[in-house]
Amino acid sequence: MDLDFLERLSKAIAAQFGNHCEVAVHDLQSGDMEHTIALIENGHVTHRQKGDGPSRVVLEALKSEDPNSLSDSAGYLMRTHDGRIIKCATVYIRDENGVPEGIFSINYDVTELLTAEHAIGSLLHHKEEEKKTPERIPLSVNELLDDLIEQSVQLIGKPVAMMNKDDKVKAIAFLNKAGAFLITRSGDRVSKYFGISKYTLYSYIDATNTVQN
8 A cells, every 4th residue: 555645646636635534544554443543634524634543434344255245435424523424435445356455535525515504405495304424533433433323323212111022133243244353352342232152142143143144
C-alpha cells in the first residue's frame, strides 16, 4: 500500500471539496486492531485522528475469509456523536493478489444540506417519509463493540431479559458475522451482557460457524 500516494490523493480530495470532506485510510495489515487509521485529512468531520480505531466496515474486512465478497460502496449515511450526518464512500485497496490491504474512505458532512432539504420538503410535501437512522461512527473499538451489541439486540427485537436460547444464538451470530470477536476481550463483555458463560458463548459461536460453513 503506497501511503505516500494515498496521502497526496487524500490531500487533493480534501482540498477540492473543502472542510466538510474527510478522507481517511485504514491499514488492514498493521495487526493493531485499535489503531487502524494510517492517515486522515479533515479529521474534525468525525472527530478522529491518525492512530484511531476501526469502523464496522474495517471489522468486516478483517473478518472476511473471502476477499472477493467485499465490494466498494458509496452514498451510505453514518452519524457522528453530535448528531451530524455523514455521506460516506468506501474503496478497498487490494494487493496484487486481490487481498484487501487497506480501505480508502471519503466522508462528507451533509448535515446542512439535509437541513435545507427538510425545510424545502416540509413546504412541498404533506408527510415526510420515514428514514432509517444512520449508524454511528465510533471513536474507539470499545464504542464500536457497544454499538454492535446494541444492533444485535435491535435485530432480535426484545430486551436480553426476555430472550430465549435461540434469540441469543441469533444475536451472537450477528456479532460473529460483524467481526465483534476480533476486538480484544469482547468475549468477556458479550457473555456478561447476555448473561451466559464464556463456555456457552463459544459454543454459540461454534454453532454459527458450523451453519455458515
